[in-house]
Amino acid sequence: MTTSNNHLVIMAGGVGSRIWPMSTQEYPKQFVDVLGCGKTLIQLTAERFENVVPVDNIWVVTSDAYADIVHEQLPRIPKGNILREPCRRNTAPCIAYVSWRIKAQNPKANIVVSPSDHIVTDVKEFQRVVGSALRFAGESDAIVTLGMKPTRPETGYGYIQADLSEACARNREIFRVDSFREKPQLEVAKQYIARNNFYWNSGIFIWNVNTIVNALRIYTPELSAIFEQMLPIYGTDSEQATINEEFPKCQNISIDYAVMERAEEIYVFPASFGWSDLGTWGSLYENTQKDTAANALIGPRIEMHDSHNCIVHTTGERRVVIQGLDGYIVAEKDGTLLICKLSEEQRIKDFIDGK
Numbered sequence: 457m458t459t460s461n462n463h464l465v466i467m468a469g470g471v472g473s474r475i476w477p478m479s480t481q482e483y484p485k486q487f488v489d490v491l492g493c494g495k496t497l498i499q500l501t502a503e504r505f506e507n508v509v510p511v512d513n514i515w516v517v518t519s520d521a522y523a524d525i526v527h528e529q530l531p532r533i534p535k536g537n538i539l540r541e542p543c544r545r546n547t548a549p550c551i552a553y554v555s556w557r558i559k560a561q562n563p564k565a566n567i568v569v570s571p572s573d574h575i576v577t578d579v580k581e582f583q584r585v586v587g588s589a590l591r592f593a594g595e596s597d598a599i600v601t602l603g604m605k606p607t608r609p610e611t612g613y614g615y616i617q618a619d620l621s622e623a624c625a626r627n628r629e630i631f632r633v634d635s636f637r638e639k640p641q642l643e644v645a646k647q648y649i650a651r652n653n654f655y656w657n658s659g660i661f662i663w664n665v666n667t668i669v670n671a672l673r674i675y676t677p678e679l680s681a682i683f684e685q686m687l688p689i690y691g692t693d694s695e696q697a698t699i700n701e702e703f704p705k706c707q708n709i710s711i712d713y714a715v716m717e718r719a720e721e722i723y724v725f726p727a728s729f730g731w732s733d734l735g736t737w738g739s740l741y742e743n744t745q746k747d748t749a750a751n752a753l754i755g756p757r758i759e760m761h762d763s764h765n766c767i768v769h770t771t772g773e774r775r776v777v778i779q780g781l782d783g784y785i786v787a788e789k790d791g792t793l794l795i796c797k798l799s800e801e802q803r804i805k806d807f808i809d810g811k
Contacts, residue, residue, distance in 0.1 A: 462590055463565045463665075464509040465554050468498055468518040468526060468572035469541055474735055476808050477792040478769060486573040487525050490734060491744070492754035492771050497734070498572040502530055504579045508586055509568070515558065516572070517541060517550045536691070542700045548672075548714035549679060549706035551661075553699070555668050556683040560690040565665040566594040574658070575743060577730025585727045589662040592627045592723075599671065600630065600662040601716065603655025603724040604731045609645035612735060614638055614657040614712075618724045633722040636712060655726050659733070661711070662725075671715045679706055679714070737785045737801050741767040767798065 471481045479485035486498045495503070502514060514533050516526050520540040527535055539554055551569060558565045568586055576582045589600045603616045615637040624630045636657065640648065648654035673680045682702050689695050716722060732743045744752035744767065751760050755770040761779040769787040770776045778786060785801060787794045796804050
């Protein structure tokens with residue numbers, strides 16, 4: 457399945473404390489072994505694209521503060537493929553930068569763009585879907601997004617409304633997108649689920665490099681001009697200094713607003729391969745194996761007594777004994793201990809973030 461024209465872009469510049477205290481601004485969750493499996497989320501992300509993209513064609517866009525961490529955790533990726541953003545400017549400038557950078561190296565490239573901090577449980581099916589979508593995008597001017605078949609009325613994800621009346625002739629698993637919808641209220645999410653043509657927006661995009669570059673030229677000409685003028689310096693010693701000067705001039709805008717909600721040739725590939733963005737302790741709980749009392753235990757020395765529906769994340773060497781809890785988070789990291797109700801994690805997050 458691997459071809460020399462396939463490229464992977466991993467977006468790894470995110471910051472924050474969504475699964476505090478496991479993740480912090482200094483060490484966001486993409487660089488943490490959240491699952492207790494011996495690998496961080498960004499390592500799992502790169503690994504699942506094996507057999508789809510050659511390792512020399514993997515690119516990571518991150519902040520300057522995290523570039524050394526990326527190199528440490530993904531040593532097989534060429535160091536020159538780790539692109540450093542001098543400041544945060546959302547996903548459209550990130551994608552524009554790496555797209556022109558790849559185009560300078562391979563004008564025939566087919567690209568899959570993926571967040572760095574999601575999980576996939578059925579890797580074989582994931583690889584099949586991504587490979588099929590890459591072939592489709594490489595033969596057309598299509599922009600493809602992967603839509604996850606919803607299993608519940610989730611309010612924490614955006615949705616994609618698909619036109620299921622007719623599949624694409626070249627790939628019967630791919631359909632046109634009718635619209636993108638923001639994260640809904642619960643009642644609206646229930647309506648989406650009942651209609652059967654709404655999918656969770658995974659934030660995974662697939663396109664040919666010329667398709668995305670042309671779309672950016674049309675819909676964000678000022679942004680495109682910044683990176684197009686740098687074509688002569690990509691891959692040279694002048695690249696980083698120029699990026700440091702020009703990148704802060706970029707508009708702060710997401711790729712969804714910049715392109716996805718405006719372009720015409722937008723398609724969705726409905727799929728199901730055990731996907732989650734692990735944005736909360738609740739989502740981590742849902743995607744972790746449970747014991748007979750519905751406790752999700754991540755760590756080597758955890759003992760539960762008369763406790764149910766909890767998630768415990770204590771990967772250190774300390775022995776942890778818990779009695780009498782129901783529906784709680786217990787997490788320890790570097791001397792910080794969190795104990796709170798799963799139902800109250802947003803309140804705790806707001807407190808930690810100073811809101």
